[in-house]
Amino acid sequence: MIDSVKIQVKAGAGGDGLVSFQREAHNPQGGPSGGDGGGGGDVVICSSKNIKTLSKFTKKRHFTGENGMKGGTTKKRGSHGDNMTILVPIGTEVRFKLDGKTNVVDLDSEGKQTTVAKGGRGGIGNARYVSPTNQEPLLAESGEQGQTKKINLELKLLADVGLIGMPNAGKSSLLRSVSSARPRVANYPFTTLEPNLGTVTFKNQEFVMVDIPGLIKSAHKGVGLGHAFLKHVQRTRILIHVVDGTANDIPSKIFDINEEIKLFDKQ
Incomplete structure (x- = not known):
């Protein structure tokens, strides 16, 4: 699963103002008529349930x-450029520089959006430069x-239930048994190297369950890709700890x- 990417965005440039003079048969000295240019389109990032x-x-x-x-004759303003809207999954964090500081926006619900780059202002036409x-x-x-x-985009999965535990504890097997997900299952540690999502149906209701890859000691320091796995735990409503009943020293x-x-997250 690709859960962290860097992209580059550029907002549209503003249109140029126009130098124009109104010259008509009934008004040969109509004066300056150059219109202003239209503004450039913004770049907007928006969350969508259709993007996974x-x-x-x-x-x-x-x-x-x-x-x-570009501005038109008879003081007509140029058309505004269309915005570029980038769709991302719900649960994406957007990081970008704003006034020298890092700005972080959490797109944690459907249709939530943020403007990451503003389009350029349109230029002024000569009609607005008239003076005495x-x-x-x-x-x-x-x-x-x-x-x-x-822009840095980082996806933190949104799920109702998260399955956590040591490697090879049976998390993937449990997910397979209660949902339509088909994660790889084998009798050795670290079979699961990325989170797996499954939809569980119970009494005509549905909820999302995620199988978090196995965690090991010092995972909060990044050991065993701990940071990559633990960040997905932050978004789950309920955590179920899966334990191998045949293992030694289960309480520890x-x-x-x-x-x-x-x-990892003291909150």
Whole structure:
């Protein structure tokens, strides 16, 4: 599962203002009429229940908003560029720089969104440069460039129930038995190397269960890919501790897992 990616976004540039003069048969000295350029499109990141992973970003990592259109004659403003909307799974954290500081937005519900790059302002046309001392300005403003940002996307799975425990404790077998998920099952540790999601149906109701890969001592320090696994525990409503009943010293194994979770996230 791809659960962390970096992408680059560029908002659209603003359209240029226009230098134009109204010249008509009934009004040969109509004066300046150049319109303003339209604003560039923003780049927006939005959560969607129809997107399940970040895997699509391995093929495409650059996204651009549409440029604004140039100003028109008779003081017409150029069209605004369309926003670029990037869809991500619910549970995605978006990190980007804003005014020199790291901004983190948690897209933890359907349709939640954040603007990560603002489109450039459209340039001013010559009609707006008219002054008492300059009745026929030959000046128009260029549109501003849109913002460019590097964005980090990190997916933390959202689930109702999380299965935790030591490697080879039977978590994947339990998920297979109660849901339609078919995780790989084998009689050796670390068979599961990424979280598996399954939908459990009970009395006409459904809930999502996730099988978290096996945790080991010092997982909170990143040992055994601990950070990659433990972050998914943060979003589950209920944790079920799965223990191999044939193992030695069961109480200490339960204590070790609980301690790793507590040390990783003290909240």
